[in-house]
Amino acid sequence: MLDIPSRVRVHVETLLAAQNDMGVCDAFEQNEPVGKPDAMNAPHPPKVAGIDSTVPAPAHTVAPASAASDVPRVTTGPGALLQDRLAGWVSDLTTLHELTERLVRTATLADALQELLRAGAALVGARRGLIVLEPGDGLGPRTTVGLGLAQADLGHIETVPRASLPYGELLDTPAGLPGGVAEIVRSDLLAEDGLDPRHREVARRLGFAASYALPLSTETAGRLGAAVWLYDEPAEPVERQRHLVGLYARSATEHLARLLEVERTRASMATMAEELLPSRLPRVAGVQLAARHRTGPRGGGDWYDALPLPDAALGLAVGSVTGSGPSAVAAMGRLRASLRAYAVMEGEDPVAVLSDLELLLRLTEPARSATALFAYCEPAAHKLTLAGAGHCPPLLVGERRTEFVETSVSAPLGMLACWEAPSVEIHAEPGETVLLYTDGLLHRTGDPVDRAFARLHAAASAVPRALRRDPEALADHVLRTVLPDGLDTADSEEDVVLMAARFE
Structure with missing residues (x-):
């Protein structure tokens, strides 16, 4: 049996698998002593043409000339040569293993x-x-x-x-x-x-x-x-x-x-999810809109929408479908398209819009649930009438107040035999902004829910006065504050939707 030094780590299966490539079998054909080292046993070339020192050096290096002059020359036989070559191949394979x-x-x-x-x-x-x-x-x-x-x-x-x-x-x-x-x-x-x-x-x-x-x-x-x-x-x-x-x-x-x-x-x-969301937000007199959407690596079911309605009104919606991946993205697209149709027909009654949406979801996708919030916005009157189904409450941000809107507790769509919840009205002052968002914004922080709500409230309260006039800048500031250190752009299983509506 060959005496291979114990400091060489041998990966037996890797060595056997690579014998044909490395030419191990050829070594057994050596019958004559070889006095001159071959290419595999030669000292390492200079830095430019040799292996960098950051990679473990093979064990089969030739002794320096100064050391060789002090030690009597010993004739090597076929066994010693084979052992030296095997040690070198094992060292090379170990290096490849570590790099891989x-x-x-x-x-x-x-x-x-x-x-x-x-x-x-x-x-x-x-x-x-x-x-x-x-x-x-x-x-x-x-x-x-x-x-x-x-x-x-x-x-x-x-x-x-x-x-x-x-x-x-x-x-x-x-x-x-x-x-x-x-x-x-x-x-x-x-x-x-x-x-x-x-x-x-x-x-x-x-x-x-x-x-x-x-x-x-x-x-x-x-x-x-x-x-x-x-x-x-x-x-x-x-x-x-x-x-x-x-x-x-x-x-x-x-x-x-x-x-x-x-x-x-x-x-x-990401492309499919973005294509199912609005390519641009509508321009409606009396209100400025901005939206931010961050999707996870597998794609998720969070969505938002804004559509002009009759009588100079505006429909605002955010929601989230359970699950992730292509099926959740497709379900999100179907749900959003259905809500748009119901909003056009009966948008002034948000409870009726969500009731119809819940019935559709229960009949067409009984194994899936969703949260949603729909708001009927009248910019001229600075008024929003909204209803939510298991969704997070909006946040009202102004010069003199930053507060969550009190909404009734309600179940998500598809969870009960018949969904029902009352609507609430919000009267905003000129210059105030209403923030609609999905729970992914809270979950991505990694904090408990109550602490995540507090972080969102603090971020909205700390928006500089110069940024409050621009909903785009306000939305960016809130995102960066609630999700610092790049968490707003990092890959996460949680989608994030944040929509800002500022009343002029």
């Missing part, structure tokens, strides 16, 4: 691209690089991210003709063709014959002299993009480094493909 573990812990596409750039740069001994994400199916997203390159630097690189750039050659090669481009090595750009003058000029300006490029492509994931690492001096990765970064890139591409699918799903859900 770091990669799979990334939860977003942007984080995964940055991790791929950092790990690849360490493996090939580069300091800078970029990834061009350009999926072959054309569905996007298409983007360019850099490591050690500012946005202006990426802009300079994009001024080079695409055909002259390594990623251009990789991405423009039809995927799946036999003999396709596997890598592009340019070890000395400034001395290369036939290089595009613009490419040479940009390389000189940005201070890179060599590049190594790999496609981000696998048989299952298809072509996703290309990665390019840049060297400050003429250099190129050795065979061992190319093999390691190739294995890592194949694994990383599969992970990127999964995150890309999640990103596309989130974008589709």
Whole structure:
């Protein structure tokens, strides 16, 4: 049995799975002593062309010359050579395992691209690089991210003709063709014959002299993009480094493909939810409107609406459908469309509007419930008549008062055999604003309900006087105060709706 040092962590299943790629079986064919180390046993090249020190170094390094001169030379046999090579392969596999573990812990596409750039740069001994994400199916997203390159630097690189750039050659090669481009090595750009003058000029300006490029492509994931690492001096990765970064890139591409699918799903859900909501708010004399909507990654059922009604009136509505995902978004769209129809026919009676909506929900979607609030607004009279079904009370914000509107306690729609609740009237002074919102605003704070209500009240009370005349600015201030540190834009299971109506 071989005596492999205990400090080398052996991942047996990984080692056996990679033997064919790493050439372990070839080592058993060595019958003669070998006095000169091969490429796998050679000392690490300089920083530009070697593996970066941030990655654990392999255990199979050759002793320095000073140490070798003091120690008598011992002839190595086939067994010692095999042990040394196996230790080196185990060290390389351990490095790949650690880098892959770091990669799979990334939860977003942007984080995964940055991790791929950092790990690849360490493996090939580069300091800078970029990834061009350009999926072959054309569905996007298409983007360019850099490591050690500012946005202006990426802009300079994009001024080079695409055909002259390594990623251009990789991405423009039809995927799946036999003999396709596997890598592009340019070890000395400034001395290369036939290089595009613009490419040479940009390389000189940005201070890179060599590049190594790999496609981000696998048989299952298809072509996703290309990665390019840049060297400050003429250099190129050795065979061992190319093999390691190739294995890592194949694994990383599969992970990127999964995150890309999640990103596309989130974008589709957000687009569908936004399309089901008003593209713009109506302009009605005597009242100014503003609305903010934040949806979770899976899409939710929170919605809002504002529609002109006869006699210069205005209908305002907010609501929330239980559940998340495509079914909740679709149910939200159906509920909102139905409420608009009922509001046009009997909007002056909010209780009748919600009663009809509750009957429709109970007959068409008996397994789903919803909360809703509908207000019949008369801007000329500064008056709102509203009814709520299990919904949060509106908040009235003015110069002399900030208070929640007292509404009767009522059940959500679809919870009782017959819904009924009285309406209430609000008389607003000129310059006062009524805030309508969904409970997602309260839940996203992470506080108990009573504390979340108190936080909302405090945020509305603290709106600066200069912002109170603009409902857009007022809504933004309340959102940022109630949900600080980016919670108003962060991914959350809770949707958020906030609508402001300011009376002139």
